[in-house]
Amino acid sequence: MMLNNVVLKTLRDKRRAMIGWLLVMTGMSLIYALYWPYIRDNPFMAQMMVSYLQSFPSGLIEAFIGSNLMLFTTHPEAFLDSELFFLFVPLAFILFTASFGSDAIAGEEDRGTLNLLLSNPVSRSRVVLEKFIALVVYTVLLGALLETELVVASVATNTSIDLFRLTDVTLSVILLSLVFGSMALALGCIGLGPSMSTGVAVSLGVVSYFVNSLATTFRDLQPYRKYSPFFYYIQADPLMNGLNIGDATVLLVLTVVTLSIALLAFRRRDVSV
Amino acid sequence: MVDSVVTTEGLTKFYGKHRGIVDLNVEVERGEVFGYLGPNGAGKTTTIRLLLDFIRPTRGQAKIFGKDVNQSSLDIRRRVGYVPGELAMYDNMTGKDFLTYFAHLRNGVDWKYVDELTERLDCSLSQPIRSLSHGNKQKIALIQAFMNKPDLLILDEPTLGLDPFMQREFYHMIEEAKAEGRTVFLSSHVLPEVERICDRVGILREGKLVAVEGVRDLKSRELRHLEIHFARSVPKEAFVGVSGVRDVAMENGIMHCTVVGSLDAVVKAASAFPVENIITHEPSLEEIFMSFYGQGDKA
Numbered sequence: 068m069m070l071n072n073v074v075l076k077t078l079r080d081k082r083r084a085m086i087g088w089l090l091v092m093t094g095m096s097l098i099y100a101l102y103w104p105y106i107r108d109n110p111f112m113a114q115m116m117v118s119y120l121q122s123f124p125s126g127l128i129e130a131f132i133g134s135n136l137m138l139f140t141t142h143p144e145a146f147l148d149s150e151l152f153f154l155f156v157p158l159a160f161i162l163f164t165a166s167f168g169s170d171a172i173a174g175e176e177d178r179g180t181l182n183l184l185l186s187n188p189v190s191r192s193r194v195v196l197e198k199f200i201a202l203v204v205y206t207v208l209l210g211a212l213l214e215t216e217l218v219v220a221s222v223a224t225n226t227s228i229d230l231f232r233l234t235d236v237t238l239s240v241i242l243l244s245l246v247f248g249s250m251a252l253a254l255g256c257i258g259l260g261p262s263m264s265t266g267v268a269v270s271l272g273v274v275s276y277f278v279n280s281l282a283t284t285f286r287d288l289q290p291y292r293k294y295s296p297f298f299y300y301i302q303a304d305p306l307m308n309g310l311n312i313g314d315a316t317v318l319l320v321l322t323v324v325t326l327s328i329a330l331l332a333f334r335r336r337d338v339s340v
Numbered sequence: 341m342v343d344s345v346v347t348t349e350g351l352t353k354f355y356g357k358h359r360g361i362v363d364l365n366v367e368v369e370r371g372e373v374f375g376y377l378g379p380n381g382a383g384k385t386t387t388i389r390l391l392l393d394f395i396r397p398t399r400g401q402a403k404i405f406g407k408d409v410n411q412s413s414l415d416i417r418r419r420v421g422y423v424p425g426e427l428a429m430y431d432n433m434t435g436k437d438f439l440t441y442f443a444h445l446r447n448g449v450d451w452k453y454v455d456e457l458t459e460r461l462d463c464s465l466s467q468p469i470r471s472l473s474h475g476n477k478q479k480i481a482l483i484q485a486f487m488n489k490p491d492l493l494i495l496d497e498p499t500l501g502l503d504p505f506m507q508r509e510f511y512h513m514i515e516e517a518k519a520e521g522r523t524v525f526l527s528s529h530v531l532p533e534v535e536r537i538c539d540r541v542g543i544l545r546e547g548k549l550v551a552v553e554g555v556r557d558l559k560s561r562e563l564r565h566l567e568i569h570f571a572r573s574v575p576k577e578a579f580v581g582v583s584g585v586r587d588v589a590m591e592n593g594i595m596h597c598t599v600v601g602s603l604d605a606v607v608k609a610a611s612a613f614p615v616e617n618i619i620t621h622e623p624s625l626e627e628i629f630m631s632f633y634g635q636g637d638k639a
Contacts, residue, residue: 070437070440070441070444071444072444072445073445076441080430080432178428179426179428180428180429180430182389182392182394182424182428183422183424183428183429183442183481183484184445185392185393185394186392186417186420186422186424187417187442187445187446188414188415188417188418188445188446189414189445190413190414335396337394337395337396338389338394338395
């Protein structure tokens with residue numbers, strides 16, 4: 068069953084890696100489960116923390132926590148925004164999709180198995196598309212796992228959290244990470260090795276993060292903010308305000324464009340031994 | 341009109357400035373076993389990779405079953421079985437899983453035939469591929485190439501790592517494929533292997549096809565180094581002038597010589613003396629090329 072096609076074979080290959088990523092998601096949920104009740108139930112400590120954070124330059128706070136500083140001790144959504152969804156969750160998702168995307172073609176080519184795979188009556192485009200579908204399936208699954216764990220953590224800590232908003236931000240992070248996943252896939256299709264494809268995609272993800280987060284403080288960065296996929300991920304604050312369809316569409320279009328580049332590039336080039 | 345399965349016209353591949361193959365014109369007929377002989381780096385694998393559309397030609401064209409290998413790659417690959425020269429498989433799978441995966445990609449195979457091949461090649465399919473020797477991996481690669489009885493088998497150094505018994509079984513598989521009217525394109529750098537199973541041989545040297553010969557013609561011009569151990573001292577003159585014999589040297593009752601073509605005359609000449617042992621040494625491919633085509637053909 069798991070060997071019927073390239074999608075299922077790819078899902079099968081990544082089963083073990085998914086256990087590791089599940090642990091990463093669990094770690095993030097634990098930060099929330101342990102840290103949030105402490106902040107909520109100790110207003111004095113929370114106020115001390117806010118005051119302490121306010122002593123830092125605002126640029127630094129904007130860069131790593133976001134703009135929900137005043138709310139994060141009183142609203143669980145704002146806490147999740149600042150502590151998880153602003154930096155750690157998207158970064159973890161980008162690491163996951165970029166390494167998955169680069170392994171799809173570049174990894175298989177690097178290990179030398181691509182030749183045998185392509186000697187079968189499967190087109191190069193089909194291989195790329197099926198590997199991409201596997202990437203989408205596992206990214207959605209990872210998002211679902213994270214959301215489930217966060218819901219469980221909320222129930223366990225007697226916290227009321229908007230499930231729809233949580234789904235909105237999870238969808239948004241999935242869309243953001245798929246941009247960088249398809250980018251890593253495309254880099255592999257162009258001919259970069261697996262490490263290089265992952266490295267370039269993750270680096271672009273980090274640059275994109277800083278361009279967006281620092282732009283509120285450094286005016287020189289403002290014009291470039293709209294070129295950052297992170298801008299479309301977080302600027303509407305989906306956890307507080309719901310998913311912005313326009314922003315989600317931009318992320319979706321970016322993924323489709325990079326995937327198209329991957330398909331075109333791989334169709335034309337030589338496959339190495 | 342000849343029914344060609346593989347045709348190349350001026351097929352050329354350069355990797356940047358590095359030569360792959362140059363102006364290759366070759367025709368493989370339906371039902372024949374075509375040997376593609378050349379030393380390492382001559383361009384054998386490049387040709388095969390062009391035929392399977394893994395790489396694209398710098399110029400020229402290749403056709404399989406009368407169809408362009410790039411335009412009709414999928415149609416062609418439905419009817420082709422392939423064993424790569426540099427074998428890399430999914431190490432985390434068992435042989436059975438690997439064959440199951442490829443069987444699905446080819447819309448199913450006759451598992452009875454797969455079982456038969458597995459038994460004939462004495463192959464274990466239950467172990468993870470990573471734990472197998474190169475020879476056992478090669479057997480699985482052979483099974484996947486043969487399992488859906490393709491019209492054309494493209495095999496790049498297929499006997500690499502196989503023990504002599506398994507090589508013999510492989511030769512039988514090739515003979516069966518030929519008997520069923522299927523075509524085989526087989527690369528090798530081992531002349532005796534090619535002589536044993538092929539109908540015709542294309543000889544590749546430094547990216548250029550220097551000759552296409554029938555195996556009989558090739559054998560008639562074959563070069564061997566011969567060593568005959570006599571029980572006593574024998575005059576060298578007894579072998580000078582014997583048909584096909586050259587470079588005769590005699591030392592302590594051991595004669596060294598080079599024989600071109602049949603060994604019949606030299607064996608008959610030796611039979612006049614008490615022979616203790618006869619040893620033949622296969623010449624290197626480079627020596628064969630020098631013998632067949634001389635220095636002038638070197639690209």
